[in-house]
Amino acid sequence: xxxxxxxxxxxxxxxxxxxxxxxxxxxxxxxxxxxxxxxxxxxxxxxxxxxxxxxxxxxxxxxxxxxxxxxxxxxxxxxxxxxxxxxxxxxxxxxxxxxxxxxxxxxxxxxxxxxxxxxxxxxxxxxxxxxxxxxxxxxxxxxxxxxxxxxxxxxxxxxxxxxxxxxxxxxxxxxxxxxxxxxxxxxxxxxxxxxxxxxxxxxxxxxxxxxxxxxxxxxxxxxxxxxxxxxxxxxxxxxxxxxxxxxxxxxxxxxxxxxxxxxxxxxxxxxxxxxxxxxxxxx
Amino acid sequence: xxxxxxxxxxxxxxxxxxxxxxxxxxxxxxxxxxxxxxxxxxxxxxxxxxxxxxxxxxxxxxxxxxxxxxxxxxxxxxxxxxxxxxxxxxxxxxxxxxxxxxxxxxxxxxxxxxxxxxxxxxxxxxxxxxxxxxxxxxxxxxxxxxxxxxxxxxxxxxxxxxxxxxxxxxxxxxxxxxxxxxxxxxxxxxxxxxxxxxxxxxxxxxxxxxxxxxxxxxxxxxxxxxxxxxxxxxxxxxxxxxxxxxxxxxxxxxxxxxxxxxxxxxxxxxxxxxxxx
Amino acid sequence: xxxxxxxxxxxxxxxxxxxxxxxxxxxxxxxxxxxxxxxxxxxxxxxxxxxxxxxxxxxxxxxxxxxxxxxxxxxxxxxxxxxxxxxxxxxxxxxxxxxxxxxxxxxxxxxxxxxxxxxxxxxxxxxxxxxxxxxxxxxxxxxxxxxxxxxxxxxxxxxxxxxxxxxxxxxxxxxxxxxxxxxxxxxxxxxxxxxxxxxxxxxxxxxxxxxxxxxxxxxxxxxxxxxxxxxxxxxxxxxxxxxxxxxxxx
Numbered sequence: 001x002x003x004x005x006x007x008x009x010x011x012x013x014x015x016x017x018x019x020x021x022x023x024x025x026x027x028x029x030x031x032x033x034x035x036x037x038x039x040x041x042x043x044x045x046x047x048x049x050x051x052x053x054x055x056x057x058x059x060x061x062x063x064x065x066x067x068x069x070x071x072x073x074x075x076x077x078x079x080x081x082x083x084x085x086x087x088x089x090x091x092x093x094x095x096x097x098x099x100x101x102x103x104x105x106x107x108x109x110x111x112x113x114x115x116x117x118x119x120x121x122x123x124x125x126x127x128x129x130x131x132x133x134x135x136x137x138x139x140x141x142x143x144x145x146x147x148x149x150x151x152x153x154x155x156x157x158x159x160x161x162x163x164x165x166x167x168x169x170x171x172x173x174x175x176x177x178x179x180x181x182x183x184x185x186x187x188x189x190x191x192x193x194x195x196x197x198x199x200x201x202x203x204x205x206x207x208x209x210x211x212x213x214x215x216x217x218x219x220x221x222x223x224x225x226x227x228x229x230x231x232x233x234x235x236x237x238x239x240x241x242x243x244x245x246x247x248x249x250x251x252x253x254x255x256x257x258x259x260x261x262x263x264x265x266x267x268x269x270x271x272x273x274x275x276x277x278x279x280x281x282x283x
Numbered sequence: 284x285x286x287x288x289x290x291x292x293x294x295x296x297x298x299x300x301x302x303x304x305x306x307x308x309x310x311x312x313x314x315x316x317x318x319x320x321x322x323x324x325x326x327x328x329x330x331x332x333x334x335x336x337x338x339x340x341x342x343x344x345x346x347x348x349x350x351x352x353x354x355x356x357x358x359x360x361x362x363x364x365x366x367x368x369x370x371x372x373x374x375x376x377x378x379x380x381x382x383x384x385x386x387x388x389x390x391x392x393x394x395x396x397x398x399x400x401x402x403x404x405x406x407x408x409x410x411x412x413x414x415x416x417x418x419x420x421x422x423x424x425x426x427x428x429x430x431x432x433x434x435x436x437x438x439x440x441x442x443x444x445x446x447x448x449x450x451x452x453x454x455x456x457x458x459x460x461x462x463x464x465x466x467x468x469x470x471x472x473x474x475x476x477x478x479x480x481x482x483x484x485x486x487x488x489x490x491x492x493x494x495x496x497x498x499x500x501x502x503x504x505x506x507x508x509x510x511x512x513x514x515x516x517x518x519x520x521x522x523x524x525x526x527x528x529x530x531x532x533x534x535x536x537x538x539x540x541x542x543x544x545x546x547x548x549x550x551x552x553x554x555x556x557x558x559x560x
Numbered sequence: 561x562x563x564x565x566x567x568x569x570x571x572x573x574x575x576x577x578x579x580x581x582x583x584x585x586x587x588x589x590x591x592x593x594x595x596x597x598x599x600x601x602x603x604x605x606x607x608x609x610x611x612x613x614x615x616x617x618x619x620x621x622x623x624x625x626x627x628x629x630x631x632x633x634x635x636x637x638x639x640x641x642x643x644x645x646x647x648x649x650x651x652x653x654x655x656x657x658x659x660x661x662x663x664x665x666x667x668x669x670x671x672x673x674x675x676x677x678x679x680x681x682x683x684x685x686x687x688x689x690x691x692x693x694x695x696x697x698x699x700x701x702x703x704x705x706x707x708x709x710x711x712x713x714x715x716x717x718x719x720x721x722x723x724x725x726x727x728x729x730x731x732x733x734x735x736x737x738x739x740x741x742x743x744x745x746x747x748x749x750x751x752x753x754x755x756x757x758x759x760x761x762x763x764x765x766x767x768x769x770x771x772x773x774x775x776x777x778x779x780x781x782x783x784x785x786x787x788x789x790x791x792x793x794x795x796x797x798x799x800x801x802x803x804x805x806x807x808x809x810x
Contacts, residue, residue, distance in 0.1 A: 040366035041312040082540055085547075092480045095311030096536055099473030103529025106395055106470070110523035123390075124377060197377070201370040204363040211360070248374055255367070307648070422667045429658050432648050436710075439611050439637035439720075440662055441629075487649045487694060 020232035028228025031207030045098035052105030125195030194247035299497030302479030320346035323376035343456030396467035466525035503532035562625035564749030569619035592750035594760035597770035636716035646696030659713035681712040701732030
């Protein structure tokens, strides 16, 4: 234990830990809705879209966060509008957005120098180089996102489980847009830390683990946040100890937690089924 | 340049046809997942100094089987599991490449291809794969149509959904393999999804869908190449040709989508129900 | 003459839980049986067992004198239409032709004889004039008729139908009754899952009452007794007079 505490002697690592925990918790919580409304593909698309957002920001001269948010929000609105037209299925619309935005990013970036270097940083993230203001920004974005999601929590859950019923009760489709924007903001806040690939993992895996443990969405958000934070702590500690890539280690930690939970839950199910079965056969 | 044009036209034809299948079966996510899972095969082949083509083929075959089986299982949530596999396998590819000292440049080549530097052998390899993939689609077109339209009916008639789905995923994987050298694994998804999506906005009979999809793909490919070539000569911008094609294809989609939206609003609800012919 | 369907002491389980048991049935060519029971009673399970899509955990089931898997080429299934996407780019003609795919075989194209069979089937259901229209432009009842035509084109000897009269218009209802009568006259056996007892009276000679186990099987009037209906539907059946009952549908 003392050894691990020693690891965190450096300010760099402490900041990284704080950022990683914030990101992990936020993704774990928002992830509950990502899994519930089947949004992993959408999440992947948004993650890819941060790339052109950042490139455009660099070209125009905005901060990466602002550029990322602006482009991603614009794209999400475009997806929302086209999907609303109902001529194509949602996954096709999201697919076009994914391919198009990423192609745009690559095309724009190819006119700049330092092409390859920037791309890899975006792909794998760099949690160890976060500055204090990055942590603050993540915290603020996280608070705004969570407030938005919690404010419309009841409506979202209703809509998820009973679309017709919700619509009959006057559910406004624009609440879907709020959720999508919340996911988008989460991704933009997460990508600098763990990169695009792992942002997607962090938004799905802790939530999947939470789902094994509870069926209620509210509880899943809290449990997911816990899993996410735990993945960050475990992953970052492991990466400091064994000198492995930080982002990837966090993602692997979340996968390990998921697998562990799955095994425990399955074993528990098998045990209870053996006890119940004899009475069912005689029904 | 001629080889670049040739290879992109072959890809436009292949992806145009397979893209309609992807559209009808709503496999956009699966296709994207396959591009991410073929990548480690390409990466490992590159690091080992072997043929990228063979690496892509092996990864394509393995991941098709893996993804097909995973998505047929009813126990775990499909989309999340797919995302997990995608992220995991892609990360492996990145890690393998990162051990190489020319990391960044290699990554770029593998992800985005080197369209202007394709040699004759690569054109032939691409054409051969395209022929096989198209052959499979044409041979199985009845069964693919039935399965896409009526899953329950297909099963009742005794067709194995697992076999048909595996064949479809293998065909998509073959498209990714065919495109790997020219436009890279990251951009091929645009060829598969966007022209077919554009066609779907415009027509609703199967033959017209396929024809339009191929036509849009070919026009977009040619236009993209011309623009990227032209601007590099006259403006001095080095626009990556593969990416430019993708942007052009997306722009065509956007224009058609906006036109449809305006037309629907202008004429009212009657348009939507009568536009099914 | 081999029976169309011969079931003895059939038992089906999912995930180690018994979902259907004690099923006995015997159906000769040209005869028809109505599968009657509430939701979850096992009607679809029974149909799947006849198609060979779920295995029997005990007992035996013989279709057209052989195993379900072997008989499949001569068995046609008519599902409901709600799982079909109305925007799918397929014509009515193409849907009906699908019934011929198995006999055409892999890799081969439909021949003249297949197209003729499809045309004849469409004539029987009165939809030849809509042959080149997109499937989704038809009404619910018309779509059901197209699926029936698909089954006719298959030239099957056993026809399985899943709630074919559910929510269809009267024209479709008449067409369906006609088609069923004609098919039975030609020697095709019919198994029809239904909620609607009056329809069962019109279209079927036999009834099979299910409630996760078989409650009764026999000629319609013999099987549809007040007691049997009570046992099938539980408190959801109100007996009005001998042989007739009011069922609350779910």
